Amino acid sequence: MPSDAIRAALISRLRVSSGISEDDVKEIEALPISVRQFPAETPVVRDGERATDCCLIVDGFCVRSKTISSGKRQILSIHIPGEIPDLMSLFLHVMDHDLTTLTPCTLGFINHETLRKLHHRRVTLAEMFWRDTLIDAAMFREWIVNVGQRPAPARLAHVMIELRERLRLIDRVDGSSFEMPLTQEQIGEALGITAVHANRVIKQLRQDGIVEFHRGRVTVLDEPKLLELADFDGRYLHQSPTL
Template sequence: MTKTEMTEPFLKRLRINTEIDEEDERAINSLPIATKRMANGELIASVGDRPTACCLVTDGFILRSKIVGTGQRQVLAFHQPGDVPDLQSLFLHIMDHDLTALGHCVLGFIPHGALRELIKRRPSVAQALWRETLTDAAIFREWICNIGQRDATSRVAHLVLELYARLKAIGRTDGLSFNFPATQTLFADAVGTSVVHMNRVVQELRNQRLLDFDRGRISILDEARLRKTADFDALYLHQDPSL
């Protein structure tokens, strides 16, 4: 995989709502990036680690999670191509959560020193990364609302629409379908419900002809009705450059 192929999903995300020029893109493409392929369930970083590089998701997915005192896992985010999920490690030096590969994925590790030098030299890139961090925080806020105030069916519908909207923005969907290797257990951990209830929700969404889940592929069958079920407003994703 070439350097350009490694950075293209990331640049696509930045182009959605930030003004970066050709020199900025060349500077990003000149970063030293160590490619690593990781298998499903492999730990990328865990609580207590002190990373020396940020990971760029180039292909596949990773999940952010935390184990609570009872040993149960709460999924905090699903990250997809173009995301730099541990960007905060530039300034928060110790990890307070885990990053884990979700299915097979390709990551690019960028040394902190190179990133710090880049944001000093290219203020527009620094602004773009700051905006990405703020968008990440906006998504966290929506996840809190999702778990705290919506019923389980709406939570799942909302999560699927979020995944779809973000993948569509970088050209990683096929019509209303996309690949996503999460199990029902992971979905349950993300939306705060039991696996048994998650199974009921999946069957309900299928029976209502809203969604279809088939071996790591999700298909939206009726987007308008699914948005209504989910109470979905994409504003929090900040993908509209006019806003």
């Protein structure tokens, strides 16, 4: 895979959400990144491990999750190409959750030391990574509200719209449909409901003519209804650079 393709999604994200300068684009293009392939459903970094690199998703989908002693797993966030889900490990070295692939993934590892040097060399890039982790925190706040307060159909609708709005930044939305490669079991783990109930919720959205969900792909049939159901206000994603 050519070097520019490895960085393309990251750069296009930073371009639209942070207004990156051309000098900083060159810095990222020059970053040493070691690329590895991962199969689906494979841990990248585990809870309790000490991380030495940050992981850029070049291609594929990942999730962050925590598993409690009973064995139940809570999915905390879904991650897409161009994101660095474990950026915080640069300062919080011991992982406090798992990072796992959902689909087969191409992952790029950036050494902590080189990333730290980059921070010192380019303050504007450091600020962009700051901003990125703050948005990450904002997304967690929204996720808590979603799982803690919304009824199950709204939870699903909200996760779907958020994922779509993030996929849009990297040009991965195809008209009214986009990828959401989770099984119903995993949707349950993300929403805090059982797989059986996840199935009922999906069925209801289908019957109400709001979305179709089939083999990891969402097709929106009724956008206004979906927005209303999800109670979605995308401000927390902070997708345009500072007003």
